[in-house]
Amino acid sequence: xxxxxxxxxxxxxxxxxxxxxxxxxxxxxxxxxxxxxxxxxxxxxxxxxxxxxxxxxxxxxxxxxxxxxxxxxxxxxxxxxxxxxxxxxxxxxxxxxxxxxxxxxxxxxxxxxxxxxxxxxxxxxxxxxxxxxxxxxxxxxxxxxxxxxxxxxxxxxxxxxxxxxxxxxxxxxxxxxxxxxxxxxxxxxxxxxxxxxxxxxxxxxxxxxxxxxxxxxxxxxxxxxxxxxxxxxxxxxxxxxxxxxxxxxxxxxxxxxxxxxxxxxxxxxxxxxxxxxxxxxxxxxxxxxxxxxxxxxxxxxxxxxxxxxxxxxxxxxxxxxxxxxxxxxxxxxxxxxxxxxxxxxxxxxxxxxxxxxxxxxxxxxxxxxxxxxxxxxxxxxxxxxxxxxxxxxxxxxxxxxxxxxxxxxxxxxxxxxxxxxxxxxxxxxxxxxxxxxxxxxxxxxxxxxxxxxxxxxxxxxxxxxxxxxxxxxxxxxxxxxxxxxxxxxxxxxxxxxxxxxxxxxxxxxxxxxxxxxxxxxxxxxxxxxxxxxxxxxxxxxxxxxxxxxxxxxxxxxxxxxxxxxxxxxxxxxxxxxxxxxxxxxxxxxxxxxxxxxxxxxxxxxxxxxxxxxxxxxxxxxxxxxxxxxxxxxxxxxxxxxxxxxxxxxxxxxxxxxxxxxxxxxxxxxxxxxxxxxxxxxxxxxxxxxxxxxxxxxxxxxxxxxxxxxx
Numbered sequence: 001x002x003x004x005x006x007x008x009x010x011x012x013x014x015x016x017x018x019x020x021x022x023x024x025x026x027x028x029x030x031x032x033x034x035x036x037x038x039x040x041x042x043x044x045x046x047x048x049x050x051x052x053x054x055x056x057x058x059x060x061x062x063x064x065x066x067x068x069x070x071x072x073x074x075x076x077x078x079x080x081x082x083x084x085x086x087x088x089x090x091x092x093x094x095x096x097x098x099x100x101x102x103x104x105x106x107x108x109x110x111x112x113x114x115x116x117x118x119x120x121x122x123x124x125x126x127x128x129x130x131x132x133x134x135x136x137x138x139x140x141x142x143x144x145x146x147x148x149x150x151x152x153x154x155x156x157x158x159x160x161x162x163x164x165x166x167x168x169x170x171x172x173x174x175x176x177x178x179x180x181x182x183x184x185x186x187x188x189x190x191x192x193x194x195x196x197x198x199x200x201x202x203x204x205x206x207x208x209x210x211x212x213x214x215x216x217x218x219x220x221x222x223x224x225x226x227x228x229x230x231x232x233x234x235x236x237x238x239x240x241x242x243x244x245x246x247x248x249x250x251x252x253x254x255x256x257x258x259x260x261x262x263x264x265x266x267x268x269x270x271x272x273x274x275x276x277x278x279x280x281x282x283x284x285x286x287x288x289x290x291x292x293x294x295x296x297x298x299x300x301x302x303x304x305x306x307x308x309x310x311x312x313x314x315x316x317x318x319x320x321x322x323x324x325x326x327x328x329x330x331x332x333x334x335x336x337x338x339x340x341x342x343x344x345x346x347x348x349x350x351x352x353x354x355x356x357x358x359x360x361x362x363x364x365x366x367x368x369x370x371x372x373x374x375x376x377x378x379x380x381x382x383x384x385x386x387x388x389x390x391x392x393x394x395x396x397x398x399x400x401x402x403x404x405x406x407x408x409x410x411x412x413x414x415x416x417x418x419x420x421x422x423x424x425x426x427x428x429x430x431x432x433x434x435x436x437x438x439x440x441x442x443x444x445x446x447x448x449x450x451x452x453x454x455x456x457x458x459x460x461x462x463x464x465x466x467x468x469x470x471x472x473x474x475x476x477x478x479x480x481x482x483x484x485x486x487x488x489x490x491x492x493x494x495x496x497x498x499x500x501x502x503x504x505x506x507x508x509x510x511x512x513x514x515x516x517x518x519x520x521x522x523x524x525x526x527x528x529x530x531x532x533x534x535x536x537x538x539x540x541x542x543x544x545x546x547x548x549x550x551x552x553x554x555x556x557x558x559x560x561x562x563x564x565x566x567x568x569x570x571x572x573x574x575x576x577x578x579x580x581x582x583x584x585x586x587x588x589x590x591x592x593x594x595x596x597x598x599x600x601x602x603x604x605x606x607x608x609x610x611x612x613x614x615x616x617x618x619x620x621x622x623x624x625x626x627x628x629x630x631x632x633x634x635x636x637x638x639x640x641x642x643x644x645x646x647x648x649x650x651x652x653x654x655x656x657x658x659x660x661x662x663x664x665x666x667x668x669x670x671x672x673x674x675x676x677x678x679x680x681x682x683x684x685x686x687x688x689x690x691x692x693x694x695x696x697x698x699x700x701x702x703x704x705x706x707x708x709x710x
Contacts, residue, residue, distance in 0.1 A: 013083050016268045017090035020286050021059040023264025027256055028055035040248040042310045049106035050305040053296065056102070058257040060095030062290020063088040065322060069288070073329035074467055079355065080278050080332050084285040087265075091286060099296065100127075100183050123177040130173065131190060138191040146196045155201065163198060166191075182295060215291060222298055222315075240308060249313035254320060261287040284328045289318040345507035346693040347547040348540075350471050356382055356551075359390040359470040361450070361461060363494060365427045367476045370514045370686060372435050374474065375443060377532075378548075380555040384442040390468050391432060392448040393425055394457060396493065401451065416451060454493035458500035466506045474510040474688075475501060477677060481515050485683030499668045502648075502691055508544055510690045511669060513677045517642050517686040533641040534562045535634070535672060537654055538600045541647030544692035546607055548645060553616050561618035563637070564604070565630060567655055568623035596651065627660040631675050638682035646672045648691040 028035070028051070035054065036046045043050050066088040067076075075081030104124045145163075149155045167188055174184040192199045223241040262283030269279035297314040300306045306314070350356065356378070360371045371391075379387045395401065395416065404417040416422065429447065436445050446468070450460035465473050475498050479490035502509050517530070534549045536542045546562070553560050611617040624630045634644075648670035649657060660671035669677055673689035676682075 012272045013086035014090045016083065016265055016272070016282070017061075017087035017094070017286070019264040019268035020061075020087070020261045020283060021091055021094065021264070023267075024059035024257065024260030025055045027260040027263070028058060031252075031256060034252065040246070040252065042249055042253060042306060042313070044307045044310070045305045047305075049102065050300070052102060052106075053099070053300055053305065056095055056098055057293055057296040057300075058253070058260065059091070060099075060289075060292060060296075061088040061091040061286045062288045062292060062318075062322075063092035065290035066285060066288045066325070069322075069325050069329060070285075073326060075285075075329050075332055078332060078469075080274075080282050080285070081329075083269075083274075084282055087282070087286055088288070092292065096183075096186050096292065100179070100186055103180050103183060120178070123179075127174070127177055127179060130170075130187065134170075134187060134191040139193050142191075142193060142196060142198050145198055149197055155197070163202075180299070182299075219294070222294070240312060243308045243312045245316060246309040246313050249310055250316050250320075253313055253317040257289075257317065257321070258284065258287045281328055281332050285325060287321055288325045289321045293318050345469065345471050346544060347472055347508055347551070348544050348692065350547075352381075355386050355388060357388045357390065357468055357470045359392060359448075359461075359465050359468065359473045361392050361394050361473070361475040362428060363394055363476050363491075364424055365431065366480070367512075367514065368428060368431050370512060370517045371474065371476075372431075373517055374512070374688070376439070377552045377555050377558055379439065379443055381551045381553075384440070385444060387442070388444040388446065388468075390446045390448055390464070390470060391428065392450050392461060392464060393428065394461070394494070394497070395421055395449070395451040396454060396457075397452045405451075414449070414451070416449075454496050457497045458504060461497070461501055462504050462506055470507050472508045472510060472690075473501065473505055474512055477511055477513040479513075479677075479679075481683075485515075487677075487679040495666075502668055505693070508691060508693045510688050511673070511677075513687040513689070515682065515684055515686045530557065530643065531559045531561070531641045532643045532645065533637065534560070535644060535646040536562055536564045536604065537647070537649065537652060537656060537672070539596055539647060539649055539652030539654075540599075540692040541649055541652070541670070541690055543600065543603050543647070545645045545647045545688075545690045546603065548688075548690065549617065550607065550611065553611050559618070560616075561620060561641070562607075562612065563620045563622060565633070565656055566621065566623050568625050570625050596653075624656060626655070627657050627671070630656050630672075631660070634672070634675055635681065638685045641685055644676045644685055644687040646670075646676055646687065646689055648673055648689055650691060650694075 032051065035041050035043050035051070042054060063085075067085050070076045070081045070085055073081075076085060104127055145159050149159060170187050170191070171181065171184040174187060175181050192202065223239070225240050262280055265283035265286055266276065266279035269282055270276070274282070294315065297306070297311055297318075301308070301311040358375060358378070360367075360375075362368065362371070375387070375389050401416060401418050401421060404421075405414050416425075432445050432447070436443060448464050448468075450457055450464065452460050461473065461475075464470075476494070477490075478492075478495035478498060479487040482488055498511055502511075532549075532552065534545055536546055549560055549562060552558055608619070612619045622633055624633060638644075649672060650670065657671040660675070661667060664671060664674040666674050666677060669689045670691075673687070676685070676687040677689065681687075
């Protein structure tokens with residue numbers, strides 16, 4: 001656990017968790033008369049500890065069960081699923097903390113001797129001191145152990161012995177202080193940070209045995225326990241498993257737990273801009289119960305705060321919530337898929353008030369500076385928390401890497417234990433953490449992993465992009481820069497991946513050619529004094545590049561310029577005879593080129609009025625005769641700018657680019673992209689080549705004429 005996250009006031013999911021808990025506690029208090037009713041009431045003891053214990057148990061969320069279900073149903077990639085997982089962790093941690101304190105404060109004095117009762121306040125104070133020490137000192141100690149035992153190497157035996165000794169010592173101390181021994185596991189959870197090798201080692205070694213043996217035996221032991229109530233309809237009812245279910249008690253427990261959660265969650269979710277349906281679904285997810293609730297019900301039954309029928313009703317309530325959660329999860333996933341299918345996934349089609357999700361591929365740490373530089377430029381146009389960066393480590397699945405794969409825990413499906421890969425991923429993780437801290441957590445960073453052969457890696461990348469609903473995938477160019485500034489021959493495997501992603505991606509795609517942008521002493525994503533140019537000729541890809549300019553133009557350190565290339569008078573004269581041959585057809589049908597030209601003019605006019613007219617963006621207009629002159633003009637500009645952003649030009653039919661494809665070294669980048677990515681173009685100017693998501697592929701039509709919009 002991370003107990004200090006409770007005090008983080010910037011996190012909305014914490015407030016949502018608190019609101020759901022408070023509303024459940026309030027409804028429990030208002031239902032006091034019903035709860036103590038002899039026929040249908042849940043409580044057999046009308047006391048402060050019984051009322052608070054029941055309210056707290058109903059207000060808590062089964063975080064481990066919710067996380068597992070969300071991961072298996074792929075809810076962790078949706079906005080509602082991410083909030084549910086984080087709010088569930090908050091709710092679980094706070095409820096368990098309060099349950100521990102309640103166990104100490106409302107201790108059963110009849111079970112203590114006179115001398116033990118005298119020292120009880122002292123024991124409570126020692127438990128509080130222990131909690132504070134575990135929250136602070138243990139994190140520093142475990143960080144030292146993690147540093148001395150890197151991933152991929154066997155853990156030293158002395159640390160394993162010391163770790164187990166510390167765990168047993170905590171349990172022994174809690175027992176001596178008359179704390180419930182079952183709650184000692186919570187103390188161990190406070191001592192272990194969420195990240196690190198020690199925590200992962202304990203989870204991997206204990207989880208399987210715990211879930212497969214201990215918990216089933218615990219549940220069977222509960223069901224075979226002897227009944228405690230004296231009033232049963234039949235004398236044959238001697239074990240809990242034979243106690244008949246009380247439907248009114250089951251309904252009351254489900255109603256209080258579910259209505260309370262949904263009411264508080266919906267109100268707080270609406271305050272943070274979530275929709276009604278999302279708030280209701282989030283409240284239903286947070287009403288999921290788990291192992292902690294079985295323990296609470298069993299302890300209340302042992303202390304005679306509830307009777308046999310109430311205990312059976314609470315067990316059934318736990319199973320009912322677990323059965324409902326997958327149904328709600330399927331509904332959320334289906335709603336997210338329908339919502340995604342109803343719109344195009346690209347920058348031009350992205351609503352400015354919505355969260356911007358970018359996905360970047362990484363061959364290694366060397367790709368981070370330029371990728372983070374671009375994200376830093378884009379995030380200035382968004383509110384804090386409205387930009388999410390998904391970094392995908394692209395790792396080839398070799399025979400050596402395959403034997404080191406293990407099943408991951410939490411949201412990670414698999415993990416690679418290869419020492420070289422672990423070192424690379426740790427390096428990337430450290431740089432991403434530093435980037436997130438420098439951005440004041442205004443950018444949400446998520447880690448993904450694409451480990452497969454180069455023939456299949458594009459599928460992993462496209463599936464990840466589809467799952468997270470990314471609007472733009474940015475992949476590194478398969479060539480990298482040598483020390484002398486020239487580009488090497490590149491990696492054939494990554495070239496194949498880029499080509500396939502450009503062909504099958506569910507959103508827009510960018511190929512980043514890195515020539516040193518972001519590699520400065522001022523930080524890995526410094527943008528001070530950077531000159532960026534957007535090359536606009538026409539077509540959907542160029543419009544997508546121009547849309548990226550609208551995201552970057554708000555950054556105060558960037559000087560952004562748009563250069564529009566237009567055919568000169570001689571080019572127009574050469575174009576007119578060619579178009580005259582098809583004059584009979586254009587009288588009836590508007591050609592595709594005319595449609596694209598009309599869209600270009602309308603889009604550029606809007607951009608001009610919003611950003612160029614008020615001098616946010618510089619503007620240069622150049623008239624050229626043919627492709628050769630266009631290439632020459634681009635080469636003259638290479639020393640003036642640090643970043644070129646160009647469109648691939650897939651749907652562009654222009655006289656300015658005729659013939660350039662025949663000489664292209666990398667035809668997957670388009671004619672202009674091939675020029676700015678070539679080895680002889682520049683040694684200092686990086687380039688981003690953008691391809692807009694194909695609308696025809698989205699709507700499964702063969703021509704724009706059949707699309708539902710024009």
